[in-house]
Amino acid sequence: MEDLLQYLFSGISIGSVYAVVAIGLSMLYRSTELINFAHGEFAMFGAMGLVTLWGQFKLPLPLAFVLTVAGVSMVGILFERFAIRPIKDPHPISLVIITVGASIVFRGVAMVVWGKDPVALPSFSSHGSIEIAGAVIVPQSLYIVAAALVLAGSLHLFFRYTLQGKAMTACAVNKKAAWLTGIPSARMGLFAVLISSGSGAIAGIFIAPVTMNTYDMGTMLGLKGFCAAMIGGLGSLWGAFAGGLLLGILECFGAGLISSGCKDAIAFVLLLLILYLCPGGLFAQKQADRF
Amino acid sequence: MDKKLVHNLLFIAVVAVTGMVVENIYLLQIMTFIGINTLLALGLNMLMGYAGQVSLGHGAFYGIGAYATAYLSGTLGISPWAALVCAIVLSVAVAFVVGRPTLKLSGYYLGMGTLGFGMIVHILFREAGSITGGASGFVGIPMLTLGPLSFEGGRNYFYLVWTVVFGAIFLCKRIIDSKTGRALAAIHGRENAAVALGVDAHALKLNIFMFSAALGAMAGFLYAHFVLFISPDSFGFMASVKMVTMVVIGGMANVWGALIGAVVITLLPEVLHGFADHEMIVFGLILMGVMIVMPQGLTQGVIERYARYKKRA
Amino acid sequence: MSIKTLVQLFIAITLCITPLSTVAAKSVYKIGGIFSSTGRASFLGDPEKRTMEMMVDRINANGGIDGHLLEAVIYDSEGDPAKAVSAVNKLIHRDKVLAIIGPSTTPTTLAVVNFVERAKMPLISCAAGINITTPVKPWVFKTAQSDRLAVQGLYAHMQAKSVKTVGIITVSNSFGESGKEQLISLAKEYGITIVAKESFGAKDTDTTAQLTKLKKASPDALICWGTNPGPAVVAKNAQQLKIDIPLYQSHGVASPKFIALAGDSAEGIVLPTGKILVMDQLLDDDPQKQILQDYKAMYSAGKAGAVSGFGGYAHDAMTILAEALKGSNGDKQQIRDNLETLENHVGVTGRYSFSPEDHNGLSASAFVMVEIKNKTWNLLGR
Numbered sequence: 001m002e003d004l005l006q007y008l009f010s011g012i013s014i015g016s017v018y019a020v021v022a023i024g025l026s027m028l029y030r031s032t033e034l035i036n037f038a039h040g041e042f043a044m045f046g047a048m049g050l051v052t053l054w055g056q057f058k059l060p061l062p063l064a065f066v067l068t069v070a071g072v073s074m075v076g077i078l079f080e081r082f083a084i085r086p087i088k089d090p091h092p093i094s095l096v097i098i099t100v101g102a103s104i105v106f107r108g109v110a111m112v113v114w115g116k117d118p119v120a121l122p123s124f125s126s127h128g129s130i131e132i133a134g135a136v137i138v139p140q141s142l143y144i145v146a147a148a149l150v151l152a153g154s155l156h157l158f159f160r161y162t163l164q165g166k167a168m169t170a171c172a173v174n175k176k177a178a179w180l181t182g183i184p185s186a187r188m189g190l191f192a193v194l195i196s197s198g199s200g201a202i203a204g205i206f207i208a209p210v211t212m213n214t215y216d217m218g219t220m221l222g223l224k225g226f227c228a229a230m231i232g233g234l235g236s237l238w239g240a241f242a243g244g245l246l247l248g249i250l251e252c253f254g255a256g257l258i259s260s261g262c263k264d265a266i267a268f269v270l271l272l273l274i275l276y277l278c279p280g281g282l283f284a285q286k287q288a289d290r291f
Numbered sequence: 292m293d294k295k296l297v298h299n300l301l302f303i304a305v306v307a308v309t310g311m312v313v314e315n316i317y318l319l320q321i322m323t324f325i326g327i328n329t330l331l332a333l334g335l336n337m338l339m340g341y342a343g344q345v346s347l348g349h350g351a352f353y354g355i356g357a358y359a360t361a362y363l364s365g366t367l368g369i370s371p372w373a374a375l376v377c378a379i380v381l382s383v384a385v386a387f388v389v390g391r392p393t394l395k396l397s398g399y400y401l402g403m404g405t406l407g408f409g410m411i412v413h414i415l416f417r418e419a420g421s422i423t424g425g426a427s428g429f430v431g432i433p434m435l436t437l438g439p440l441s442f443e444g445g446r447n448y449f450y451l452v453w454t455v456v457f458g459a460i461f462l463c464k465r466i467i468d469s470k471t472g473r474a475l476a477a478i479h480g481r482e483n484a485a486v487a488l489g490v491d492a493h494a495l496k497l498n499i500f501m502f503s504a505a506l507g508a509m510a511g512f513l514y515a516h517f518v519l520f521i522s523p524d525s526f527g528f529m530a531s532v533k534m535v536t537m538v539v540i541g542g543m544a545n546v547w548g549a550l551i552g553a554v555v556i557t558l559l560p561e562v563l564h565g566f567a568d569h570e571m572i573v574f575g576l577i578l579m580g581v582m583i584v585m586p587q588g589l590t591q592g593v594i595e596r597y598a599r600y601k602k603r604a
Numbered sequence: 605m606s607i608k609t610l611v612q613l614f615i616a617i618t619l620c621i622t623p624l625s626t627v628a629a630k631s632v633y634k635i636g637g638i639f640s641s642t643g644r645a646s647f648l649g650d651p652e653k654r655t656m657e658m659m660v661d662r663i664n665a666n667g668g669i670d671g672h673l674l675e676a677v678i679y680d681s682e683g684d685p686a687k688a689v690s691a692v693n694k695l696i697h698r699d700k701v702l703a704i705i706g707p708s709t710t711p712t713t714l715a716v717v718n719f720v721e722r723a724k725m726p727l728i729s730c731a732a733g734i735n736i737t738t739p740v741k742p743w744v745f746k747t748a749q750s751d752r753l754a755v756q757g758l759y760a761h762m763q764a765k766s767v768k769t770v771g772i773i774t775v776s777n778s779f780g781e782s783g784k785e786q787l788i789s790l791a792k793e794y795g796i797t798i799v800a801k802e803s804f805g806a807k808d809t810d811t812t813a814q815l816t817k818l819k820k821a822s823p824d825a826l827i828c829w830g831t832n833p834g835p836a837v838v839a840k841n842a843q844q845l846k847i848d849i850p851l852y853q854s855h856g857v858a859s860p861k862f863i864a865l866a867g868d869s870a871e872g873i874v875l876p877t878g879k880i881l882v883m884d885q886l887l888d889d890d891p892q893k894q895i896l897q898d899y900k901a902m903y904s905a906g907k908a909g910a911v912s913g914f915g916g917y918a919h920d921a922m923t924i925l926a927e928a929l930k931g932s933n934g935d936k937q938q939i940r941d942n943l944e945t946l947e948n949h950v951g952v953t954g955r956y957s958f959s960p961e962d963h964n965g966l967s968a969s970a971f972v973m974v975e976i977k978n979k980t981w982n983l984l985g986r
Contacts, residue, residue: 003816003817003820006812006813006816006845007813007816009812010810010812010813010816011813013809013810013812014808014809014810017809035399083579083583086583087582087583087586088586089586090586091543091586091587093339093345093535093539093543094539094582094586094587095582096535096539097535097536097539097540097578097582098578098579098582098583100532100536100578101575101576101577101578101579101582102575102579103575104571104572104574104575104578105571105572105575105576105579106575107571107575108569108570108571108572108573108574108575109572111568111571111642112568112569112572116642116646116647116650117647117861117909118832118833118836118861118865119864119865120833120836120864120865120866120867122867129844129845129846131846136812136844136845136846138844207809210809210810211809211837212832212833212834212836212837212865214833216643216644217807219807220807223528226403226406227403227406227407230399230400230403234399234400251813252812252813253813255802255813255814255817256813256814256816256817259418260802260803260804260813260814260817261414261417261418261776261803262414262418263813264410264414264805265410265411265414265415265418268407268408268410268411269407269411271407272393272404272407272408272411275396275400275403275404275407276392276393276395276396279395279396279397279400280400281400315697315698316693316696316697317690317693317694317696317697317698318698320689320690320693321690321693324686324690417776418776420781425778425781426711426776426777426778426780426781427710427711427714427733427735427778427781427782428685428710428711428714428715428778430714430735443722514686518685518686518689518715518718519718520685520711520714520715520717520718521685522685522711522714522715522778524683524684524685524711525684525685525686560687561690561694564679564680567641567680568641568642570642570680571642
């Protein structure tokens with residue numbers, strides 16, 4: 001019994017990482033129908049930015065946080081302006097390959113800037129691990145869950161209640177119709193990438209203390225984040241959150257109850273089954289059929 | 292004479308002469324890898340370009356082909372050629388079982404489904420150590436021989452691989468020009484309309500999926516007997532992404548696109564070696580640049596540019 | 605102009621001319637290197653590549669080998685077997701090198717073995733896998749200690765501490781797998797029972813599920829077998845779960861990086877490692893001490909970061925190759941024969957004695973047991 005609770009807690013700590021990455025990915029899809037394979041790299045930039053500003057330069061955490069998010073959002077803007085927007089009438093798969101290319105470039109830049117060695121960061125608070133009925137969870141994991149909830153919640157409110165957010169949704173539903181009503185769709189696209197890369201950075205910042213930060217950590221984060229967003233239903237913010245936690249929990253129960261070598265395989269088999277049963281993900285919004 | 296036939300013969304002649312003229316084994320080996328990658332891209336190109344279905348797990352079939360022949364010919368000691376048949380049958384069977392439910396998904400969800408499949412197979416290669424040799428890899432794959440002919444590296448293997456590539460290109464063209472090909476084009480254009488006209492879309496997609504799995508297994512077979520060593524990481528997610536990249540860079544829905552994509556993606560790292568630690572940045576930038584300038588891929592992009600140039604001249 | 609300046613000038617000129625005059629007549633010895641200097645195994649490949657470059661410069665500064673200067677051609681395999689094959693063919697057929705050092709990992713080495721055997725090219729691998737040199741392949745040698753030796757050292761230590769049952773957690777790549785095999789196959793010899801086996805992914809951010817399972821089996825000790833950064837996650841998680849079973853690690857974490865990554869949770873961890881981490885604690889009559897200190901001085905001068913045993917594999921491969929090149933006249937067969945008959949060659953990793961039956965040539969003395977205390981490594985008596 002105690003073990004099961006521990007598996008659940010472990011699953012939450014792993015799943016929260018996937019969830020917080022998935023939210024930015026899902027948000028971008030919701031507004032631009034673009035899947036960004038470089039999203040994990042934005043998270044990596046967030047984590048590495050924190051390593052430099054907080055870990056190395058010893059800036060106060062809030063300042064390091066703001067600077068990192070701002071910096072990564074700038075990268076996001078450049079990325080949108082020079083790599084996504086110039087393409088006229090793109091095939092979605094061409095855009096996907098562009099983001100794959102971008103992820104390689106970002107990884108390469110990070111390798112040159114931060115080197116190849118992993119770096120560890122301390123937790124945001126100096127609390128020890130929290131024990132509940134014999135099972136243990138670290139406070140940082142709870143912070144990640146909180147960050148994911150706040151992120152999903154505020155994005156949800158943003159889309160629901162602000163003019164900007166509604167305009168972005170309109171663009172996503174029908175670009176031309178949105179344009180006809182006077183919504184500058186190009187600017188909306190830029191804005192969506194800006195928010196998405198910013199939330200990627202936030203994800204990276206919160207993850208940094210629980211993982212070992214390297215230039216190539218983004219690949220795993222992006223891949224698992226993509227899976228989480230898919231399971232939840234692309235475009236659904238709460239779905240991304242739930243999908244991430246589910247993926248993490250499945251992995252841990254797979255590792256705990258069956259075999260740790262096959263934990264990813266077990267999680268993926270179950271995910272495929274979910275996908276077969278509800279082909280649009282758990283919180284399906286609309287058909288995701290581009291390609 | 293038919294212009295198309297001339298092109299094909301010219302291509303075959305160029306490859307054959309290259310094989311004879313080039314003395315350097317390093318260059319021959321690079322071209323052998325290009326041939327193997329072309330096979331992979333061809334199969335995936337049929338699926339993505341013609342059937343309109345993206346697969347992010349095609350590395351699995353590549354791996355199934357390689358591991359099947361490794362186990363059958365290496366461990367059980369049967370003839371590699373018999374192992375080839377088994378490898379292809381196995382790969383096609385797996386494609387059938389997996390494809391039936393997975394191809395009902397569409398768009399990115401299909402991508403996700405195939406990705407999951409690829410990951411599962413990759414993990415199986417790693418964990419089934421008693422059969423596959425596990426993460427350390429499989430040692431002891433026999434060299435290919437055919438009667439008195441030995442395919443010990445170098446020239447003979449180059450010719451073997453490219454003969455297979457010619458065969459595959461020929462087969463792909465036949466499929467595209469057949470009734471199946473036209474039905475595929477109809478599905479790609481608008482699936483509902485095609486179904487209304489009596490095209491069994493799901494069965495067709497499944498057939499193409501199985502065909503591309505067979506080409507993947509063939510490539511895996513050729514890779515395994517060329518390097519004589521395989522390990523799971525050659526068939527993981529990154530391998531699948533590389534295959535998609537080859538198809539898209541070369542140009543979808545074009546048989547020659549697969550070839551050009553394979554050439555570019557295989558040669559680039561060799562050429563960029565001089566950049567050392569900056570290689571990744573340059574490689575990524577080239578990838579992005581090509582896609583930004585020619586979103587339809589190199590083949591289409593160059594043809595269009597040439598046409599525009601001719602018009603102006 | 606004073607006499608002193610004149611003398612200095614004279615010395616300077618002679619120094620410039622001497623190597624030129626002797627070397628100009630002799631051709632350059634080209635040697636190849638293949639390392640995973642980027643990608644998954646860059647923690648191995650990067651120091652190896654830097655070490656090889658430094659060693660070549662040093663040998664050339666001392667006048668080369670038999671008057672031949674060395675020229676290194678180094679390629680990056682990115683840890684990818686296909687890229688390693690490309691690189692090895694490039695070295696053999698285009699660069700026409702005399703011998704090759706590397707690759708860094710077991711899969712990349714096994715991938716190139718067939719090509720070097722066919723081309724009759726001496727290869728000194730820097731990877732640990734035991735099946736690189738067992739069975740012996742005529743042209744393939746290696747400098748890294750086999751996992752078997754590390755496990756023997758570790759088990760001997762445990763036996764002395766009367767550890768009877770262990771739980772093992774290994775990384776799911778070739779390093780962890782090979783460690784797992786050796787841990788299982790040698791356990792009986794040392795009267796140890798393995799009660800639980802778990803694994804973790806090289807990029808996992810959390811291993812508490814596996815550790816919970818291991819804890820449940822309540823073994824006398826835990827052994828984690830992996831390379832950075834995974835084992836640091838394991839150490840951290842074990843601390844979080846308040847597991848008080850002693851944790852042992854492998855030589856895969858034996859670099860100062862591990863202590864930086866694992867922080868407090870590294871305290872009290874015991875592991876087998878090459879002597880490089882504890883060189884200052886070695887007895888003065890240890891033949892390796894001088895070499896280790898020289899290597900550290902050279903590596904630190906190159907501003908390549910903290911020295912570790914990983915670059916040492918390339919250091920030893922270079923000194924061994926330099927030894928074998930002597931009197932070979934650039935003949936590959938001769939180089940190979942020289943390698944095979946090399947005896948009592950002391951390197952950073954240990955003392956090498958090659959023979960037709962043993963192409964690794966190290967004995968268990970290549971490993972010492974160390975304990976991490978107060979953020980430094982402490983040599984434990986055998």
